[in-house]
Amino acid sequence: MPYRPKNSRNWHYDFQIRGRRFYGSCDTEDFEEAKAVEAEARVAARNAPEVTRNFTLSEALGTYFSEVSTHQPSAKTTMSQFRSILAVIKPATPLSKLTDADLMRFRSTRRSEVSNATINRTLAAFDRALRHMEKTHGATLATLDFGAKKLPEPKERVRELTLAEQKRLFENLRPDLHPIVQFALMTGARQGSICKLRWRDIDVDTGRMTFRMKTDSGTSAKSMTFPMSSENKALLSTLPRATDPKHASFVFTFEVQNRRMKSRRRILQNSTAFEHFRAAVRAAEIEDFHFHDLRHTFATRMLRKTQNIKLVSRLLGHSEITTTSRYAHVIDSDLAGALESFSALDSKESRSPSRSHNKNTI
Incomplete structure (x- = not known):
């Protein structure tokens, strides 16, 4: 009443x-x-x-985005993925009425527009959104086989930035983005880890940093400690800090201008910072290079220097060394060079029997 x-x-x-x-x-x-x-x-x-507990597709994707994705550096990507789903599958479709045929239709429609990898990432985000609704909100789901819809992908390439390309990149890069790129080259940290890094994660006394990293489920609960080199410390000591309390706790910030043309420093997440990075790559005429390739560059350079794949695997935060094996070509090329300078037939041991034989036959 x-x-x-x-x-x-x-x-x-x-x-x-x-x-x-x-x-x-x-x-x-x-x-x-x-x-x-x-x-x-x-x-x-x-x-x-x-x-x-019978949510529609639109309600499910919107709920997942507002509760999970909006707080992640990849928010814009997730929003684009969800829009592509809703463009093919009717937004009002109840989750309990979704079928494998809907997934196949989405896959075939998008296949002519984007790469297999993009489709696979979108389907993975789709699956995560449904599982979130089931676990958090008790949604009733249909039985869907997302794994069977995965498309074959080419083996992940390893793109290393050459020193000449590196020089051109910094020449065309905004000055306030130099520290971000330098840090990525020094540590191999992912874009998301750099965006999330806060001053509380830096411990100068122990010489350690804590990186927040993605997990296999796409969340950001995993963390790892990373040793600080003198080069790291020198870079971090020169970084300007944001004055706004909302942004001041973050290590790396991006300079933006408000309507009054006053410059302020803001966090990297959901900013245009990485759009400016891509623009610098194009201006430097560096082909087929993305921010994540800075991580590849760190890994190949470190492996070339140390020849220790286990060490590099730990620095990258890989849970399995097989993930690091994509960089093994660095060691393979050095092994090939070592073999090229080695001759089994030109050693003293291989020549002495020949001399003995000649002596006995004179």
Whole structure:
């Protein structure tokens, strides 16, 4: 029944359905009208997705984005992925009514527009969104086989920045982005880890940094410690800090201008910083190079210097050394060079029997 709170002229309703609470104002002082409003609210509540657990595709993707993706550096990518899904599969489709045929239709439609890798990443994000709705909101899901829809991908390439390309990149890069690129080359840290790095993660006394890293599920719960070199410390000691408390705790910030053309430093997440990086790559005429390739560059240079794949694997934060094996070509090329300078037939041991034989036959 409607009730009237203290100091309120209007009647209110407050009830529960299947453990969910629904409450609000009836926006009327008339008790009979209030009862009718409450009755309508009860009917609407019984059909609400949080009660029926029958969410639509649009509601599921929107909920996942607002609760999970919006806080991640890849938010723009996720938004683009979800829009591509809704462009093929009807947004009002209930999750319980989704079929493998819907996934196949999405795959075939997008295959003529984007790469297999892009489709696979989108399907993975799709799957994560559905699992989130099931686990967090009790959504009723159809049985879908996302794994069977995965398309073959070419072996991941390893793109190393040459020293000449590196020089051109810095010549064309905005000065306030130099520290970000330098740090990536020094540590091999992922873009997301650099965006999330805070001053509290830097411990100069122990010479350690803590990186927040992605996991196989696409979340950012995993972390790893990384040793600080003197070069790291020197770079970090020169970084300007944002004055706004919301941004001041982050190590790397990006200089932006407001409408009054005043410069302020802002966090990298959801900024245009990496668009400026891509523009610098194009201006430097560096082909087929992305920010993640700075990580590849660090790995190949470190492996070339140390010849220790286990060490490099730990520095990259790989859980399996097989993931690091893509860089083994560096060691292979050095092995080939070593063999080229080695001759088994030109050793003293190989020549002495020949001399002995010649002596006996004179």
